[in-house]
Amino acid sequence: MDIIDQLKWRYATKKFDATKELSEEKINVLKQAFNLTATSFGLQTISLLIIKGREIRRDLVPHAYNQMQVADASHLLIICIEDNITDENIDIHFDNVKDLRATPETILKPFREDLKLMMKGKTIKERQEWSIKQAYIALGNLMTVCAIEQIDSCPMEGFNPEAFDNVLNLKDKNLKSVLLLPVGFRAEDDMFADFKKVRKHLGDAVIEM
Numbered sequence: 001m002d003i004i005d006q007l008k009w010r011y012a013t014k015k016f017d018a019t020k021e022l023s024e025e026k027i028n029v030l031k032q033a034f035n036l037t038a039t040s041f042g043l044q045t046i047s048l049l050i051i052k053g054r055e056i057r058r059d060l061v062p063h064a065y066n067q068m069q070v071a072d073a074s075h076l077l078i079i080c081i082e083d084n085i086t087d088e089n090i091d092i093h094f095d096n097v098k099d100l101r102a103t104p105e106t107i108l109k110p111f112r113e114d115l116k117l118m119m120k121g122k123t124i125k126e127r128q129e130w131s132i133k134q135a136y137i138a139l140g141n142l143m144t145v146c147a148i149e150q151i152d153s154c155p156m157e158g159f160n161p162e163a164f165d166n167v168l169n170l171k172d173k174n175l176k177s178v179l180l181l182p183v184g185f186r187a188e189d190d191m192f193a194d195f196k197k198v199r200k201h202l203g204d205a206v207i208e209m
Contacts, residue, residue: 010147015190018072049078063163074184080175081131156180
């Protein structure tokens with residue numbers, strides 16, 4: 001399988017086949033891919049919410065400007081960020097490092113304290129913006145994995161995050177929704193599937209020095 005051919009196959013699916021569902025094996029690949037996404041400092045201040053139930057997704061459609069991909073896809077992936085990054089988030093990460101790599105605390109402590117100090121120097125909004133950047137990295141990674149696995153997807157910013165958070169009770173989980181990625185199978189009558197990709201010429205997009 002040629003990855004460039006798969007990326008050419010991929011497009012922002014406008015209409016999903018609501019009669020088809022992804023296998024648990026495919027969903028597990030996406031779970032693993034999300035968890036293996038690179039994040040700054042490896043801190044992982046992002047979470048992936050996977051919604052299969054169509055009833056709750058239909059309730060979300062009005063809060064996504066009536067974009068039916070939310071309801072018709074096999075699953076709806078929602079990338080969320082921590083409402084706030086605390087010392088506990090940092091300690092959990094470094095404790096995992098210590099356990100998995102048997103790294104002495106004497107080595108980890110300076111990095112642990114420096115990261116806590118850095119986060120304390122940011123406002124809550126700045127911490128959220130920092131996490132949102134990590135969310136976009138995860139989105140790109142998931143889209144590429146979807147292409148490789150021949151899973152159709154549609155990255156979406158067009159929704160009301162506050163309304164989503166209320167419907168899904170994300171505040172109780174200290175989470176805020178930031179990006180959507182419906183995944184599944186393209187409908188046979190989605191005319192966008194056959195559109196040629198419009199991109200810059202490679203020489204205009206890539207600068208070599």
